[in-house]
Amino acid sequence: MAEISEHDAKVNAPPGPLASFWHSFIENKGALGGLIVITAIFVVAILADILAPHSPIEQFRDFRLVPPVWVDGGLWRFPLGTDDIGRDILSRLLYGARLSLAIGVIVVTVSLSVGVLLGLIAGFFGGMIDIAVMRLMDIMLSLPSLLLAIVVVAILGPGLVNAMLAVSVVVLPHYARLTRAAVLTELGKDYVVASRVAGAGSLRLMFDTILPNCMAPLIVQATLGFSTAILDAAALGFLGLGAQPPTPEWGTMLASAREFVQSAWWVVTLPGLSILVTVLAFNLLGDGLRDALDPKLKR
Amino acid sequence: MLRFVVSRAAMVIPTFLGVTFLSFFLIRLVPGDPIEVRVGERGIAPERLALLRHEMGLDQPLWHQFYAYIVQILHGNLGLSIVTQTPVLHEFATLFPATLELSVCAILIAIVLGLPAGVIAAVRRGSLFDHSVMGVSLAGYSMPIFWWALLLILLFSVNLGWTPVSGRIDAIYDVDPVTGLMLIDSLWSDDPGAFRSAVRHLILPALVLGTIPLAVIARMTRSAMLEVLGEDYIRTARAKGLSSFRVVGLHALRNALIPVVTVIGLQVGTLLGGAILTETIFSWPGIGKWLIESINRRDYPVLQGGVLLVATLVMLVNLAVDLLYGALNPRIRHGR
Numbered sequence: 001m002a003e004i005s006e007h008d009a010k011v012n013a014p015p016g017p018l019a020s021f022w023h024s025f026i027e028n029k030g031a032l033g034g035l036i037v038i039t040a041i042f043v044v045a046i047l048a049d050i051l052a053p054h055s056p057i058e059q060f061r062d063f064r065l066v067p068p069v070w071v072d073g074g075l076w077r078f079p080l081g082t083d084d085i086g087r088d089i090l091s092r093l094l095y096g097a098r099l100s101l102a103i104g105v106i107v108v109t110v111s112l113s114v115g116v117l118l119g120l121i122a123g124f125f126g127g128m129i130d131i132a133v134m135r136l137m138d139i140m141l142s143l144p145s146l147l148l149a150i151v152v153v154a155i156l157g158p159g160l161v162n163a164m165l166a167v168s169v170v171v172l173p174h175y176a177r178l179t180r181a182a183v184l185t186e187l188g189k190d191y192v193v194a195s196r197v198a199g200a201g202s203l204r205l206m207f208d209t210i211l212p213n214c215m216a217p218l219i220v221q222a223t224l225g226f227s228t229a230i231l232d233a234a235a236l237g238f239l240g241l242g243a244q245p246p247t248p249e250w251g252t253m254l255a256s257a258r259e260f261v262q263s264a265w266w267v268v269t270l271p272g273l274s275i276l277v278t279v280l281a282f283n284l285l286g287d288g289l290r291d292a293l294d295p296k297l298k299r
Numbered sequence: 300m301l302r303f304v305v306s307r308a309a310m311v312i313p314t315f316l317g318v319t320f321l322s323f324f325l326i327r328l329v330p331g332d333p334i335e336v337r338v339g340e341r342g343i344a345p346e347r348l349a350l351l352r353h354e355m356g357l358d359q360p361l362w363h364q365f366y367a368y369i370v371q372i373l374h375g376n377l378g379l380s381i382v383t384q385t386p387v388l389h390e391f392a393t394l395f396p397a398t399l400e401l402s403v404c405a406i407l408i409a410i411v412l413g414l415p416a417g418v419i420a421a422v423r424r425g426s427l428f429d430h431s432v433m434g435v436s437l438a439g440y441s442m443p444i445f446w447w448a449l450l451l452i453l454l455f456s457v458n459l460g461w462t463p464v465s466g467r468i469d470a471i472y473d474v475d476p477v478t479g480l481m482l483i484d485s486l487w488s489d490d491p492g493a494f495r496s497a498v499r500h501l502i503l504p505a506l507v508l509g510t511i512p513l514a515v516i517a518r519m520t521r522s523a524m525l526e527v528l529g530e531d532y533i534r535t536a537r538a539k540g541l542s543s544f545r546v547v548g549l550h551a552l553r554n555a556l557i558p559v560v561t562v563i564g565l566q567v568g569t570l571l572g573g574a575i576l577t578e579t580i581f582s583w584p585g586i587g588k589w590l591i592e593s594i595n596r597r598d599y600p601v602l603q604g605g606v607l608l609v610a611t612l613v614m615l616v617n618l619a620v621d622l623l624y625g626a627l628n629p630r631i632r633h634g635r
Contacts, residue, residue: 030437139317142614143606144572147590151606154594155328231443235576238445239591254446258580261449262457269453272446279441287437 024292031288037281045098052091053079056248060086065264081266083257089266092248093274099249100230100278103164107229108222110168115175116218120206122176123183134180137173145170149232153241160233160249163242167232171225178221182214216293223286227279234275250275303625311618318610319372322603323365368603377604382596387604390589396479397467398585401577402570404482404501405509410563413513417520417559421528422547432517439514444573448507448580455503462499465582469496504581508573512566519562523555530554557627564620568613 015023026032044051054060066082067074068089074081080090122133140148152166186192187210195209234251236242243249245256253271260267343351352358356367371378377387413436420432455461467481468474472493474484482501485493527533528551536546575587582588586605593601 135313135317138314139321139610142314142318142568142617143610144568144575144613146572146575147606147609150575150591150594151322151602154602227441231441234443235445238443238576239579241594251443251445254443254449258449261453265453268446268449272443272449275443275446276438276441279443280438283437283441 021292025288028288028291030284031292034281034284034286034288037277038285041097041278041281042101044094045101048094048098052088052094053077054088054091056092056095057087057246060088062086065260065267067264068266071266080270081264083253083267084260084264087246089270092253093250093270095248096250096253096271096274097278099160099243099247100234100275103160103167103233104226104229104282106164107168107171107233108225110165111172111225112175112218112222114168115172116179116211118172119176119179120183120211123180123187124202124206124210130180133176137176140170140173145228146232146235149236150239150241153236158236158241158244160243160247163233163236164229166236167229170232171228174221174225175218178217179214182217183210186210186213220286220290220293223282223289227282227286230275230282231279300625304622307621307625308618311614314614315611318614319369319607320365322606322610323368324361372607377607378600380593380601381598382601387600388608390601391586391605391608393479394585394589397481397583398571398574398578398587400480400482401501401504401508401583401585402567402574404505405507405570405573406512406563406566408505408509409512409516409566413516414520414559417517418524418547418552418555420517421521421524424525429521432521436514436517439510440518442510442514444507444510445576445580447510448503448577451503451507452580462503467497467500467584468493469500472496504577504583507580508570508577511569511573512563515562515566515569516559520555520559523558524551527551527555557624560627561620561624564616564623567616571609571613 060078060082063075063078063082064086065084066078066086068081069076069079071081078088078090080088080093082088083092118133118137122130143151149163149166149170152169153162156162156165192205192209195205200209233242234249234254237249237251238255240255243252245252250271254268257264257267257271349358356364359367368378375388377391379385380387380390383390416432416436420426420429423429452464456464463469468485472485472488472490474481474488474493474497477484477487481497482494485497488494528547533546533551536550537543541550571587574583574585575591577583578585578587579591586609590602590605590609592598593605
């Protein structure tokens with residue numbers, strides 16, 4: 001008798017939050033596909049040293065603009081062809097993956113930490129601090145993001161690091177707004193009041209009590225933030241304001257490929273395709289996470 | 300309603316001041332002196348340099364320069380371009396129609412294609428069409444548009460030879476810039492070839508610039524429609540025996556449009572940002588290209604004035620969208 005009721009209890013117990021999340025996540029084919037692609041890109045990026053047949057900046061002067069291997073005139077030595085000064089495109093793309101993911105990780109980390117901090121402070125303390133912080137965020141949001149990033153890069157000077165900084169500055173207001181909104185909903189709840197009554201200090205309330213309960217929208221935004229970061233950094237590279245040649249950054253590669261639109265399609269198409277696939281994968285993952293994490297959207 | 304309009308409009312003022320402040324100080328931090336950039340490698344005598352700096356007020360303390368700047372702005376004077384010596388506002392006004400024309404055509408393409416696609420996808424939820432629309436719009440949303448532009452050039456200009464690669468109209472046509480909008484000006488001229496040429500120049504950049512708004516509008520329309528189609532009044536309308544065209548077109552779409560209109564309004568920032576890339580690639584003589592060139596030439600007044608004007612424009616459009624939203628939706632205007 002006791003055995004049966006124990007068994008019943010097991011069957012009827014609701015799945016834990018993580019299990020329930022995972023269950024609704026893997027139902028979403030797109031999100032799963034995105035996750036797989038991103039994992040693959042990460043593996044490729046980490047193993048670039050082993051996988052790449054050549055150095056990304058080594059110039060084979062006798063093999064300029066060699067087409068990919070499946071086209072007439074292609075060589076197995078350069079599976080995806082070479083660019084105008086004889087660099088192996090496959091190797092450049094592989095190392096480019098490393099750069100793009102690094103850009104994503106750094107931009108998201110920087111903007112997320114600063115944005116969350118500002119949002120927490122604004123939401124938690126309210127009053128003049130709130131107004132000052134949020135007004136500043138509004139001002140930043142009233143400029144087209146690429147224009148703001150360009151202005152920041154113009155000030156700091158072109159380069160990969162400055163481009164990452166610029167993009168971080170540009171996307172930071174989104175995190176601040178999200179965090180502030182989440183903090184304001186949480187602040188009035190009983191568990192926060194209880195914790196305050198129990199004598200928790202401001203810092204503890206902010207980071208230990210409230211922040212963990214604001215994580216869901218932030219995780220979604222951070223995932224989508226990867227795609228924004230990669231896209232914007234590539235756009236800056238394309239405009240000549242981001243990573244500088246010979247760095248194998250995808251956007252920078254496209255910038256120097258522009259003049260070969262007529263003669264060598266592979267120089268133009270492949271870096272852009274890499275950007276598209278990576279950004280698409282992060283967007284799919286972000287959408288899937290939103291569906292799985294946001295109970296309001298659950299059917 | 301008046302209270303709503305006034306309170307919402309009043310919020311623009313501190314933001315505007317903030318943008319002025321930001322644009323002034325950020326741009327002063329740029330390394331490199333505009334005069335040294337202008338004289339380039341020829342070099343310049345120190346006395347002459349000091350004189351020029353004095354003439355442009357570059358030797359004044361920073362706060363003094365800012366104060367002078369604010370006073371000038373309030374008089375409608377955004378300064379002279381260091382490179383061309385023409386007023387910044389005048390340059391902006393000359394170039395803005397090109398960007399306006401491009402952006403309006405882009406958003407029209409996005410609406411004309413995106414709205415019906417979103418509606419049909421919602422009505423035929425789960426169908427092949429729905430999945431294709433969602434797939435394509437996700438791809439459009441993830442698209443690096445500078446690469447998309449190159450692909451379209453590769454296909455339509457290089458392989459098919461249908462469209463030109465740059466500019467607004469073929470050089471052989473001499474069109475009077477009456478409105479500054481090439482489509483209208485070329486219609487005005489007697490030569491029918493001029494209009495055709497203008498359209499062929501415009502179509503690719505507009506398509507490129509419209510891609511992201513198109514994706515956003517299609518997605519937004521679909522989800523707004525799905526929400527509305529589940530409402531009771533739709534079931535009632537169907538139960539009354541109305542044709543499904545009437546139910547979808549009249550009852551559902553009108554209510555679904557409220558969030559969609561907002562989203563369309565919010566695309567203005569995306570459009571102006573995208574215009575920087577699109578105009579650079581297609582050598583389109585508009586605001587975006589002007590701003591990028593001003594950075595390369597270290598033309599402070601242009602960059603400063605341009606950023607300020609663009610930000611003001613975006614702010615005003617956002618305000619208009621907010622007010623429109625309040626007018627469409629009483630819950631918003633009485634919300635506070």
